[in-house]
Amino acid sequence: QQPVQSPQAVILREGEDAVINCSSSKALYSVHWYRQKHGEAPVFLMILLKGGEQKGHEKISASFNEKKQQSSLYLTASQLSYSGTYFCGTPPRGAGSYQLTFGKGTKLSVIP
Amino acid sequence: NAGVTQTPKFQVLKTGQSMTLQCAQDMNHEYMSWYRQDPGMGLRLIHYSVGAGITDQGEVPNGYNVSRSTTEDFPLRLLSAAPSQTSVYFCASSYLQSISYNEQFFGPGTRLTVL
Numbered sequence: 001q002q003p004v005q006s007p008q009a010v011i012l013r014e015g016e017d018a019v020i021n022c023s024s025s026k027a028l029y030s031v032h033w034y035r036q037k038h039g040e041a042p043v044f045l046m047i048l049l050k051g052g053e054q055k056g057h058e059k060i061s062a063s064f065n066e067k068k069q070q071s072s073l074y075l076t077a078s079q080l081s082y083s084g085t086y087f088c089g090t091p092p093r094g095a096g097s098y099q100l101t102f103g104k105g106t107k108l109s110v111i112p
Numbered sequence: 113n114a115g116v117t118q119t120p121k122f123q124v125l126k127t128g129q130s131m132t133l134q135c136a137q138d139m140n141h142e143y144m145s146w147y148r149q150d151p152g153m154g155l156r157l158i159h160y161s162v163g164a165g166i167t168d169q170g171e172v173p174n175g176y177n178v179s180r181s182t183t184e185d186f187p188l189r190l191l192s193a194a195p196s197q198t199s200v201y202f203c204a205s206s207y208l209q210s211i212s213y214n215e216q217f218f219g220p221g222t223r224l225t226v227l
Contacts, residue, residue, distance in 0.1 A: 002154070030213065032215070032216075040220070041202060041218035041219060041220050041221055042155065042202070042218050043218070044215035044216065044217070047213065047214075047215065049213070055213075055215075087154060087155060089155075098143070098160060098162055098168070099157055099160065099170060099171075100157065100216070101157070101171070102154040102155040102156070103154055104152060104153060104154040105154050
């Protein structure tokens, strides 16, 4: 079942903060975050695992609330380069799953 | 390393035609997958493979075939193209350990239009 992302779109001025949420009706084992710039491929941001472990390449802050079955991505002091569509993905069958189900995305636009 | 490569970048087909979208990776990843992306729908998994000779269906497999004869290549075949298959197709690869735990590397995509 597809995770639900909110908001669908957000417009920020440079330097402002934003929070993107990803929630699931099923228990979450992990949440994956990707960013896709217009006309490009999705690029990995981070994975948050049950138990608190995080794995990522960028200095992006995120949280994973197992009880609420929700993850949030925190974009602080936004830069123009943060613009793009953010997707969260979750393994539908938990640990050992070979599939990811992605949300519909949150479009973030950062303006000068 | 080239990473994940896809060909062609753009393709226009007529209804009923068949074609193969190519995907290759040079990172020795066991796991490879195909997604389609439609406006407002996110990324939907078509097929995936956990190694040479092993493939399985994802969320939206109908109308598509795959095979995996080598670790490097994972072609996607459209048997009889339909307008509903107009989409952007992304190939991705990852280390197998567990897709739940590992990042996927995406190719640049193939934009397919079926008339």
